[in-house]
Amino acid sequence: MxxxxxxxxxxxxxxxxxxxxxxxxxxxxxxxxxxxxIPIYITKDREWYTGEMLKDIETxxxxxxxxxxxxxxxxxxxxxxxxxxTKGFFSRVIKTIDLAxxxxxxxxxxxxxxxxxxxxxxIPYTGSNVYASVxxxxxxxxxxxxxxxxxxxxxxxxxxxxxxxxxxxxVLENIEKLTYPVIVKPATLGSSVGIQTAKNIEELIDAIETxxxxxxxxxxxxxxxxLKEVNISVLGNYEHQEVSVxxxxxxxxxxxxxxxxxxxxxxSKSKLNVPSKGMLQTARKIPAELTxxxxxxxxxxxxxxxxALGSSGVCRIDFLIDSKKNKVYxxxxxxIPGSLAFYLWEPKGKSYTELLDDIINIAIKDYKKRMxxxxxxxxxxxxxxxxxxxxxxVKGYKG
Numbered sequence: 001m002x003x004x005x006x007x008x009x010x011x012x013x014x015x016x017x018x019x020x021x022x023x024x025x026x027x028x029x030x031x032x033x034x035x036x037x038i039p040i041y042i043t044k045d046r047e048w049y050t051g052e053m054l055k056d057i058e059t060x061x062x063x064x065x066x067x068x069x070x071x072x073x074x075x076x077x078x079x080x081x082x083x084x085x086t087k088g089f090f091s092r093v094i095k096t097i098d099l100a101x102x103x104x105x106x107x108x109x110x111x112x113x114x115x116x117x118x119x120x121x122x123i124p125y126t127g128s129n130v131y132a133s134v135x136x137x138x139x140x141x142x143x144x145x146x147x148x149x150x151x152x153x154x155x156x157x158x159x160x161x162x163x164x165x166x167x168x169x170x171v172l173e174n175i176e177k178l179t180y181p182v183i184v185k186p187a188t189l190g191s192s193v194g195i196q197t198a199k200n201i202e203e204l205i206d207a208i209e210t211x212x213x214x215x216x217x218x219x220x221x222x223x224x225x226x227l228k229e230v231n232i233s234v235l236g237n238y239e240h241q242e243v244s245v246x247x248x249x250x251x252x253x254x255x256x257x258x259x260x261x262x263x264x265x266x267x268s269k270s271k272l273n274v275p276s277k278g279m280l281q282t283a284r285k286i287p288a289e290l291t292x293x294x295x296x297x298x299x300x301x302x303x304x305x306x307x308a309l310g311s312s313g314v315c316r317i318d319f320l321i322d323s324k325k326n327k328v329y330x331x332x333x334x335x336i337p338g339s340l341a342f343y344l345w346e347p348k349g350k351s352y353t354e355l356l357d358d359i360i361n362i363a364i365k366d367y368k369k370r371m372x373x374x375x376x377x378x379x380x381x382x383x384x385x386x387x388x389x390x391x392x393x394v395k396g397y398k399g
Contacts, residue, residue: 002036005360006075006084006097008114010042013106014193014214017060022339023103024057029342029352035360038095040075040084041066042109048073050084050094075100077121099363100125103336107188110336111137124367126359127313128335135309136335139219140187142309146330149308151301154320154329155179156221158187161212175204181223184208186215197223224320224329230288231319232302233341235355237312237362243299244344248288286347294321297328305330312366313359316341 009023010016020041027037039054043063051070053059059066071094073084084095100118102125104110112134118125128136135141140158147153157175164171175182184207186194194214196207204220211218229251233244290298302317316337320329334341340359342352350358 002032002034003360004036004038004096004098005030006038006040006082006095006100008040008042008100008102009104010044011104011106011109011114012042012044012046013104013109014189015106015110016044018338019103019105019109020057020060022105022336024055025339025342026101026103026352026356027055030356031353034357038084038097040073040100041070042104048075048084075121075123077123082121082123097123099123099360101360101363102127103340105336105338106193107137111188124363126363128309128311128315129366132310132312133335136311136315136333138188139185139332140217142332143219145308146305149304151305151308152327152329154221154224154331156219158217158219161216161218164208164212164218171208172201172204175220176201178220178222182220183223184211184218184220186211187217187219188215224322224327226322226324228288228321228323229318229331230290230298230321231316231341231344232298233314233316233337233344234302234306234311235314235345235358235362236306237366238307238310241303241306243302244341245286245347246288246290246295246298247344248285248290250283250285286344290321291326294326294328301328301330305333309333311335313362314340314355316344 007023007027009019011019013019023039027039030037037055039050039052041049041054043049043066049066049070050073051066053070054066071084072087073094074087075082075084075097077083078085078093081096082098082100083093084097085091085093100123102109102114102118104114108114110133112130115125115128115130115133119130127133135145143153143156155178157178159171159174181197181199182204183195183197184204189195194211196203196210198204198207208218208220229249230246231249232246235242235244298319301319305317306315311333314337316334318331318334320331321327322329340352340355342355345355346352
């Protein structure tokens with residue numbers, strides 16, 4: 001009997017469209033002899049839909065078709081099953097799923113919000129848990145954990161938008177303790193959204209005012225000199241990890257922008273009926289041109305970072321290297337990377353289909369371990385409790 005896998009994508013995120021591309025790539029590569037693939041699309045206004053049409057990228061060019069022909073559903077736990085049920089007075093169960101596979105990017109979905117819902121209804125799901133998802137999305141939390149673990153970081157400062165609005169001079173004075181050029185980032189966004197570089201105070205102000213339109217917290221980092229940007233993927237959980245090959249990213253600008261990653265210039269399409277844009281079209285070297293010592297250092301730091309956050313499934317971890325000093329700095333962890341970083345595993349002999357199998361198997365093992373832990377007690381401490389002080393305001397209570 002096939003495992004019924006609900007692939008969840010979209011959501012209220014600036015990386016909404018990136019999620020659609022990643023999910024459709026993955027659904028086209030899942031082993032249909034092992035899995036029944038059930039697409040679950042979350043619109044930007046948080047409505048959930050399912051239907052076979054959602055496996056086709058062309059569908060998303062006209063949202064009115066989705067609302068007309070796909071089924072508007074809710075996912076919940078009912079009598080030991082996880083069901084997708086239509087809304088309304090004449091609601092009915094459309095599908096039952098065994099496991100959720102979130103392929104989502106950005107705030108409100110990748111950052112622990114969706115994982116928290118899946119966890120609360122008890123369904124097995126792929127990828128990192130709530131805690132690792134939160135820290136994996138929040139650059140400030142992440143850096144603080146890495147600092148505690150003595151992982152190498154570029155110098156940085158962070159602040160709230162309200163701090164900047166109320167005391168702009170103080171915030172700027174603190175940031176200028178760093179050395180220009182700097183890079184300014186919204187704390188919880190991904191895919192380079194809202195990120196700008198600054199070489200002086202005027203550019204810094206402009207970058208900050210852009211960043212605070214996206215997020216309430218902002219992090220400012222020193223840019224690494226003689227920059228070589230490399231990425232590696234880690235697969236596993238806290239017990240076991242394996243690493244992919246390392247790629248070297250060749251950006252067209254000071255850093256890899258959203259446009260570099262996901263838009264590009266090509267209008268052609270891949271065999272998956274997905275535009276041949278995105279991370280696959282970005283200039284890159286696989287494997288990266290690194291000495292064996294640097295390869296081993298990146299691999300070691302990646303595994304330590306993966307375990308420090310409590311990550312699970314597949315992640316991509318980004319590094320910055322000063323190529324003259326051969327100094328490695330960890331940049332950030334991507335809990336659900338674009339395209340699930342499958343292209344970093346293929347050179348090691350692991351196909352995308354095999355990678356998806358591994359991710360699902362890890363999720364099942366994590367679920368079994370989680371269910372083996374004590375989460376509640378059978379006893380009811382309220383049973384027979386006949387007196388509550390100050391309980392007059394409790395509706396229906398009789399002393």
